[in-house]
Amino acid sequence: MTQSAPSTSAGFYxxxxxxxxxxxxxxxxxxxxxxxxxxxxxxxxxGKIVDMDYFGPMSAKLWLGSDYLGRDMLSxxxxxxxxxxxxxxxxxxIASSCGVILGMAAAVIGGWFDAALSRFMDAMISIPSKLFxxxxxxxxxxxxxxxxxxxAFIYTPGSxxxxxxxxxxxxxxxxxxVARIRGENTLYLAVSEILPNIIxxxxxxxxxxxxxxxxxxxxxxxxxxxxxxxxxxxxxxxHENIQGLSFGSAAVIAPSIAIASLTISVNxxxxxxxxxxxxxxx
Amino acid sequence: xxxxxxxxIAKRLVIAVITLLIVSFAVFFATSMLPGDTATxxxxxxxxxxxxxxxxxxxxxxxxxxxxxxxxxGGFITGDLGKSYANDMPITTLIGGRFVNTMExxxxxxxxxxxxxxxxxxxxxxxxGSVYDRIVTVLTIGVISVPEFxxxxxxxxxxxxxLKWLPAISFVNEVHSLSDLLRMYAMPVVTLTFVVSAQIxxxxxxxxxxxxxxxxxxxxxxxxxxRSRIVLRHALPNALGPIVNALALSLSYLIGGVIIIETIxxxxxxxxxxxxxxxxxxxxxxxxxxxxxxxxxxxLITIADIIAIISNPRLR
Numbered sequence: 001m002t003q004s005a006p007s008t009s010a011g012f013y014x015x016x017x018x019x020x021x022x023x024x025x026x027x028x029x030x031x032x033x034x035x036x037x038x039x040x041x042x043x044x045x046x047g048k049i050v051d052m053d054y055f056g057p058m059s060a061k062l063w064l065g066s067d068y069l070g071r072d073m074l075s076x077x078x079x080x081x082x083x084x085x086x087x088x089x090x091x092x093x094i095a096s097s098c099g100v101i102l103g104m105a106a107a108v109i110g111g112w113f114d115a116a117l118s119r120f121m122d123a124m125i126s127i128p129s130k131l132f133x134x135x136x137x138x139x140x141x142x143x144x145x146x147x148x149x150x151x152a153f154i155y156t157p158g159s160x161x162x163x164x165x166x167x168x169x170x171x172x173x174x175x176x177x178v179a180r181i182r183g184e185n186t187l188y189l190a191v192s193e194i195l196p197n198i199i200x201x202x203x204x205x206x207x208x209x210x211x212x213x214x215x216x217x218x219x220x221x222x223x224x225x226x227x228x229x230x231x232x233x234x235x236x237x238x239h240e241n242i243q244g245l246s247f248g249s250a251a252v253i254a255p256s257i258a259i260a261s262l263t264i265s266v267n268x269x270x271x272x273x274x275x276x277x278x279x280x281x282x
Numbered sequence: 283x284x285x286x287x288x289x290x291i292a293k294r295l296v297i298a299v300i301t302l303l304i305v306s307f308a309v310f311f312a313t314s315m316l317p318g319d320t321a322t323x324x325x326x327x328x329x330x331x332x333x334x335x336x337x338x339x340x341x342x343x344x345x346x347x348x349x350x351x352x353x354x355x356g357g358f359i360t361g362d363l364g365k366s367y368a369n370d371m372p373i374t375t376l377i378g379g380r381f382v383n384t385m386e387x388x389x390x391x392x393x394x395x396x397x398x399x400x401x402x403x404x405x406x407x408x409x410x411g412s413v414y415d416r417i418v419t420v421l422t423i424g425v426i427s428v429p430e431f432x433x434x435x436x437x438x439x440x441x442x443x444x445l446k447w448l449p450a451i452s453f454v455n456e457v458h459s460l461s462d463l464l465r466m467y468a469m470p471v472v473t474l475t476f477v478v479s480a481q482i483x484x485x486x487x488x489x490x491x492x493x494x495x496x497x498x499x500x501x502x503x504x505x506x507x508x509r510s511r512i513v514l515r516h517a518l519p520n521a522l523g524p525i526v527n528a529l530a531l532s533l534s535y536l537i538g539g540v541i542i543i544e545t546i547x548x549x550x551x552x553x554x555x556x557x558x559x560x561x562x563x564x565x566x567x568x569x570x571x572x573x574x575x576x577x578x579x580x581x582l583i584t585i586a587d588i589i590a591i592i593s594n595p596r597l598r
Contacts, residue, residue, distance in 0.1 A: 122301070123305055134541070136312055222431045
């Protein structure tokens with residue numbers, strides 16, 4: 001861990017947050033609000049052709065220009081936020097909860113259950129994620145529910161390994177031995193004794209995994225194998241407007257910047273979390 | 283001592299083989315157990331039930347999955363990869379030349395990015411906290427946090443649209459001269475180098491920083507050894523294992539990157555072949571490409587582990 005000197009910090013519940021962390025949080029909040037209230041923000045209906053020209057330039061009427069059919073790019077990005085954030089959030093929620101539950105179970109039960117599960121998860125981790133995504137999408141298609149489950153499935157092993165490593169450490173503590181001697185069952189040990197002790201680093205891991213999922217989802221959509229038309233997430237917006245790249249159209253650049261602003265903000269927020277929250281030994 | 287090393291290497295190889303088995307099993311089952319009957323897909327919705335049943339029989343689709351897996355695995359080992367559903371060509375023919383193309387792209391990228399990234403990673407770790415280190419760190423985090431296609435499209439915008447140095451779409455079929463060759467590879471290699479280097483720099487930097495904070499490095503410092511001697515004689519030999527590991531892990535990003543970069547630049551490699559196969563649901567082709575990628579990745583990881591074992595000074 002690098003010992004970074006807090007630049008400007010604001011006190012909050014006894015934690016201090018750096019300025020960069022607060023800015024990053026503001027960007028994430030901005031996109032969350034945009035995704036939630038998309039219909040209120042979008043200046044035009046998402047599928048409506050409003051420009052006679054395709055790949056129109058930025059103007060006062062169309063802030064981000066128009067796409068390859070002449071639809072308003074700003075509205076499409078505002079609606080795209082719903083799919084990118086929604087799918088990634090659903091995916092990471094499933095992946096992290098499965099990973100944490102299995103990881104705690106492996107640590108508490110131990111023995112062959114732990115050995116077999118860990119061997120299997122390690123094998124799954126050794127499949128590069130984008131490749132894994134391609135294989136599963138080929139098999140189950142790319143409807144929204146199957147995309148969410150695919151992304152969750154791909155990132156469960158990583159979350160499992162992280163949670164198991166933490167839980168194994170906690171599992172050797174004296175208070176666990178005491179609880180075992182008291183005769184508590186496995187469920188109680190996992191939920192009441194281990195979970196509260198690993199939850200903070202697990203939440204930081206949740207954020208990092210969210211970034212991975214956003215990147216993989218955008219990558220799949222960019223290949224035309226993720227979110228399918230007429231729906232479009234930010235990756236799919238880049239995919240459909242890629243011809244505009246050769247003349248530097250905003251229709252390609254703007255969705256890319258949207259993705260980057262989200263992923264960089266989440267990374268920065270996690271890097272700037274107070275050490276109390278972020279560290280394993282918390 | 284030497285038999286210990288041999289034992290560890292043997293154990294590592296066994297683990298690699300087991301992992302490859304589990305992975306190919308997973309790939310096979312993901313693609314063949316899930317919805318959509320292959321015979322119906324091939325013949326279309328209007329096929330008669332008799333025709334579908336006949337094709338199922340001919341393709342052994344009614345056999346238990348484990349038997350089909352064994353047959354497929356056996357074919358893989360003997361070099362019979364089966365036929366593509368989409369155009370009925372043997373998969374060996376489809377993959378052959380493209381495999382060489384992808385290896386060329388990956389090889390050239392590795393040759394450029396490994397020395398480049400190692401230098402940056404090690405120097406920024408040694409000069410930790412300096413302005414140079416901060417610039418390198420911010421740039422690597424920037425590249426890591428954005429999708430590969432964004433790195434690629436930024437490179438196209440910069441080099442092809444604004445500076446007009448390179449063609450945007452890479453592949454020219456006829457290569458007439460050295461400059462044609464350079465132009466063909468330039469854009470994909472530049473983009474991939476960025477993506478892979480960022481990972482290597484980050485991991486190398488972390489590995490070297492960790493080694494530099496060990497007690498024996500502090501001891502060397504107290505003995506009055508020079509800075510370069512501390513880094514080259516004391517820290518690097520011990521950091522070699524983690525660095526090689528970091529390199530192997532980063533090369534998994536090379537695989538992810540290759541998939542995007544071959545598509546965006548229309549480069550005729552196996553990654554592009556695989557993406558097209560996914561679009562047409564050409565299952566045998568997808569399985570083969572996936573296993574080739576996974577095997578390649580596992581080989582790299584295993585080599586890295588073996589180098590780490592051999593280079594560990596404590597085991598000598």
